[in-house]
Amino acid sequence: MKGLQWEHIESTSMKCEDLGLVESIDSLLYAVKKSKMGEDKVEIAVEIKYFSHEHDLKLIDEQLENDEKCDGCMWPIYPPFYTCTPCRFFLHKSCVELPTIKSHPLHRHPLALLPEPRDVDKYFVCNACRHNCNGFVYHCDKCNFDLDVQCSSMPDIFKHEGHEHRLILYSASNFEKCSSCDFGGQIFRCAHCEFTLDFKCVTLPLTTKYGPYGQSFALCYKVEDDYDDEYYCDICEEPRDPKHWFYYCGDIDFPAHPKCILGKNPLIKFGKTYKFDKHEHRLAFVDNSSKSIHPTCNECDVPCGDWTFECVKCNFNLHHWCL
Structure with a gap:
């Protein structure tokens, strides 16, 4: 997508002042470890060290079979991108080069x-x-x-x-x-x-994939017809406002709300891990919203909410507010 x-x-053109956080708008956040010469005689960085990740990142120019999100912009990854495969860390090339x-x-x-x-x-x-x-x-x-x-x-x-x-x-x-x-x-x-x-x-992305076979949906800006006075989302089965944008797959005649296609939190990547003083291992950011019973927080002994930090190895869970 x-x-x-x-x-x-x-x-807009504005002059940036020194914030004490970075050197300048032109400073790079990565160091080139390996490079190659492209077809247009331009040097391409194929392996880099990015400032926020402990391992080197390798350039990939192929589409992934499974769905992964860019750790920078949080939208689905597409080539070219840099990755640390063992950590499931991905960055679009454009996100690596952000000012x-x-x-x-x-x-x-x-x-x-x-x-x-x-x-x-x-x-x-x-x-x-x-x-x-x-x-x-x-x-x-x-x-x-x-x-x-x-x-x-x-x-x-x-x-x-x-x-x-x-x-x-x-x-x-x-x-x-x-x-x-x-x-x-x-x-x-x-x-x-x-x-x-x-x-x-x-x-909103112009196209996205959804469904068991990865059907392609396009963002639509007008109602499908002029005679039907009832419009529904085929995911939640709730009514749609015909004046509002929606996603549609013509192959299966399937309209849907943007929020139903993309999810409530399209810019959240669950599974990302973080290191906190509260626990010896890195904790993963997990979604409990679909669980019938939420895990209990090891800090306050109260059931965790929809979002939790978790160590699967130790069966350890923390609320946001207990960090």
Whole structure:
């Protein structure tokens, strides 16, 4: 599932101040260990040491058979990408090459790239799309402001496939309703009509896979027909608003809500491990929401919630708030 391919029309140019966290916007976060000459006579780094991972990462230019997420942007991995296979650590090549400091029109201070959130529970809420995320974060220490990788990369003027006119980022503090989902938030506004898009909808992937056979679904912007007055999601079987965007597979005539296709937390990667002082082994971030009985926290003896940090080897579990 690839992200949107932007037609970049204009970007904001801002001077970055020294935050004391990184040297400059041009500093690299990786060191090249091995390289080769590409067909176009350009040197390609095939093995690197990335600053946030203990092992070397190797460049892969093939599609994976199983679904994996990029540990940077949290969207499904696609080639080319770097990986440490034993650790299930993956980074898109574009995420490896992210700038260490970014400026964004939604915030008045420069934002520094961090490999994980500073919060002890290891996830953050993006101030643009409002998704929970445990990937890389562009962060402002002064204001505790966070952007996920994809939202931070949005141009402020662009053309989206789902609308005929260009959209312009509206950076005012008051929220407006999105034309695609009716939720309020930071929005992009059409200069010619009343159409608006929030960050959650503007960053939806154009295609995704779902189902037992990995069927391909396309993001659709208009209702399927003009005569049917009842529209449903074939996953949750709840009604759909015909004015809202949805995913559709024509091969099996299957429409679905974006949240049902992508999940409640598309930018959370379960299974990521972290080291805490509370336990001798690394703890995995796990999802208990589908379990009928939740494990008991070893710190407070209270059943854990939907998200837990777990050591399978020791049958050890911790709440977020007990860290």
